[in-house]
Amino acid sequence: MDRTVRIIGAPMDYGANRRGVDMGPSAIRYADLADRLGEAGVEPIDDGDLSMPRAEERDPDADQPTRGNAKFLREVEDVCRRVSDRVAATLADGEFPLVLGGDHSVAIGSLAGSAREADLGAIWFDAHADLNTPETSPSGNVHGMPLAAALGYGAFGETEWAPAPRLRASSIAYVGLRSIDERERELLRESELTVFTMSDIDQRGVSSVVEDALSVATDGTDGVHVSLDLDWLDPKTAPGVGTPVRGGVTYREAHAALEALSRRDRADNILRSIDVVEVNPILDEGNETATLAAELTASAFGKRIF
Numbered sequence: 001m002d003r004t005v006r007i008i009g010a011p012m013d014y015g016a017n018r019r020g021v022d023m024g025p026s027a028i029r030y031a032d033l034a035d036r037l038g039e040a041g042v043e044p045i046d047d048g049d050l051s052m053p054r055a056e057e058r059d060p061d062a063d064q065p066t067r068g069n070a071k072f073l074r075e076v077e078d079v080c081r082r083v084s085d086r087v088a089a090t091l092a093d094g095e096f097p098l099v100l101g102g103d104h105s106v107a108i109g110s111l112a113g114s115a116r117e118a119d120l121g122a123i124w125f126d127a128h129a130d131l132n133t134p135e136t137s138p139s140g141n142v143h144g145m146p147l148a149a150a151l152g153y154g155a156f157g158e159t160e161w162a163p164a165p166r167l168r169a170s171s172i173a174y175v176g177l178r179s180i181d182e183r184e185r186e187l188l189r190e191s192e193l194t195v196f197t198m199s200d201i202d203q204r205g206v207s208s209v210v211e212d213a214l215s216v217a218t219d220g221t222d223g224v225h226v227s228l229d230l231d232w233l234d235p236k237t238a239p240g241v242g243t244p245v246r247g248g249v250t251y252r253e254a255h256a257a258l259e260a261l262s263r264r265d266r267a268d269n270i271l272r273s274i275d276v277v278e279v280n281p282i283l284d285e286g287n288e289t290a291t292l293a294a295e296l297t298a299s300a301f302g303k304r305i306f
């Protein structure tokens, strides 16, 4: 596969309101991301990191731009606008955007950029639903809101920067969900998003679940965005994350899932953009979560055991 992958670092931590996740891009690069991508047969070009705004003071609640509670929303907006532009420009140049977070709020930017010129489907590998709005969020942390933002739910509907122009709820599938907030559960029930939980994986195996998720994300769309939150994996395997939840996928299940993606991609060229988020080196053990992130990304791009 001859693909040029442009690496866009977004060392954002405002969405998690927790330091450390801003070092994710460095840690993933340090884990030999570029070499691993090379082994997968893609040519990586590294754009380096976007600059992060300095919050006036680190006062999460200063001067809220919307109703509800969304900490550091101004800073998140500033970064996501630039991520979106960079992703859109990369696609316009015929290259493949790989966004390295940072916390999951950066996905608001990658989804908006990727859905600018194409009908987009998405697969969300995550323990969490990330469907809170500023009105429903129990924490106020924007990394728990990127899908609501991209779909223009709640207060995000009144912003022009957050909603992804050509992304529909019916083209989004979760894989591996196991932690849903009460109000998110209501939103999810009303919505047309497709949910594959950890129980689905237990019962049917991860490869078959991913194939179904791919059907959802490819049906009637021009391409698929993959969002990989490292807390999707079991915390024993991926300890370096800020919001761990027990009972996640194993090391092999994770690889099998991304290999299933890449098999389909090899046949039908469906992948359009990827983000890899929530690696927090301060909480990690020997950079193993970042290493996993780099390995799984290579699997998504077609790296095989043999």
Ligand SMILES: NC(=[NH2+])NCCC[C@H](N)C(=O)O
Pocket: 103, 104, 105, 128, 129, 130, 132, 137, 138, 139, 140, 141, 143, 144, 145, 181, 229, 231, 243, 278
């Ligand atoms: N991308 C993540 N790690 N999100 C965690 C979200 C946790 C919780 N649901 C919240 O909204 O605060």
Ligand SMILES: [Mn+2]
Pocket: 126, 127, 128, 229, 231, 232, 243
């Ligand atoms: Mn998560």
Ligand SMILES: [Mn+2]
Pocket: 104, 126, 128, 130, 143, 229
């Ligand atoms: Mn997430």
